[in-house]
Amino acid sequence: MAHSTLSSKMTSLLSARKANSAFRTLTVSPPTSKDFSSNDFLSLSTSPVLRTAYLSELTSHPDFRLGSSGSRLLDGNSLYAETLEKEIAEFHGAEAALLFNSGFDANEGLFACVPQRGDVVVYDAFIHASVHEGMRLSRAGRKVMFEHNSVPDLERVLSELARDEEVRDGERNVFVAVESLYSMDGDLCPLKEIVELVERMLPNGNGHIIVDEAHSNGIYGSQGRGVVCSLGLEDRIFARLHTFGKAIGCNGAAILCSPLTRAYLINYARPLIYTTAMSFPSLAAIKVVYGLMKDGTTVPLIWHLNSLITHMYEQLLTLQPLTTDSALLRLPQSLPNSPIFALLTPEPRSLAKWCQAAGFVVRPIVPPTVPEGTQRVRVCLHAGNSKQEVEALVASIRAWLIARRRAESAEGIVESLDVKARL
């Protein structure tokens, strides 16, 4: 029977995942635990200031429609959504913005429909799954990866592509997909160098850079305008993705682009066309957060977050005596540029479980999410964390290191006794 065949196939695939320790489940963190995991970098999703401003926005529109009741192309559009898009575009120094229900939808829609038949998409090795999904659906002739954050490797790929006359003549488009801040290592993209390289290697205007600012929105650049704005590259980027599910503390996303690209997406981006548009309560939340960014309310939160990054780094350095002669934990080599700390360890599950038991939400990240040999515990700092919480988290990591080292040396003694007994 088809059903039982399907059940047994699914069961065997899930069992394989369990056997590889890759089985995913949904979890809920205890409400009292300290958040060192979520992407809510400014802790806005729980901010009383935001909650008050949000409720006031709702009450100032007492007749609001709860659901949008249709696609943006049918009945789901509103003046409110269009005004919000203009405000978002203006804030980020873009010509136009187009809202999507999520960053995943936006990337998928953009990469699926913008590259034309025969075009090429060149992408960073660590690019998000949503870009892969878009590329899979696109008509692009080739999709070529370059080494993560490597300008020389991008140059190698572009020189190889430039052997094609159509690329050289500007007939064939080359899209270059990067993220401004990568979520697993917390490292920034060398964006200025990439822009200069693409302009130099593709001087006929057929190099189009797309920057995913999912993780940098709200925390980089003046008042959180993002990395592109902080580098003054607004006019040299084809499209930017700003998501609202991370530092903005809401849901949804906007693509910042030219009015032409916006019109094209409205006509061809399927995740925009064939879905119910964002509801008024969602739009209102985004609008209120942008208001808080514009009036400077979030700036002290960004400052506090930056001071926590330094504090966390300094605290981690105190663990050095426990890590120098051991492979249990690799500390960051220099002060990280972002609130994301990758604590590389061969035992991420053990360390994460230990910290969770002490009341801290941290997550183990293992292959295939990260390359083999780079498993880690990912720690994310938030404006809502205090210095004392950071110290307590590092104290918990210290206690784990001591316990693991004791266990290792006990194992070592048992092993050497074993050897002696065998001699």
Ligand SMILES: Cc1ncc(COP(=O)(O)O)c(C=O)c1O
């Ligand atoms: C780099 C990047 N792009 C896009 C997305 C998707 O955004 P959203 O969560 O709004 O779907 C994410 C979310 O994990 C992301 O990290």
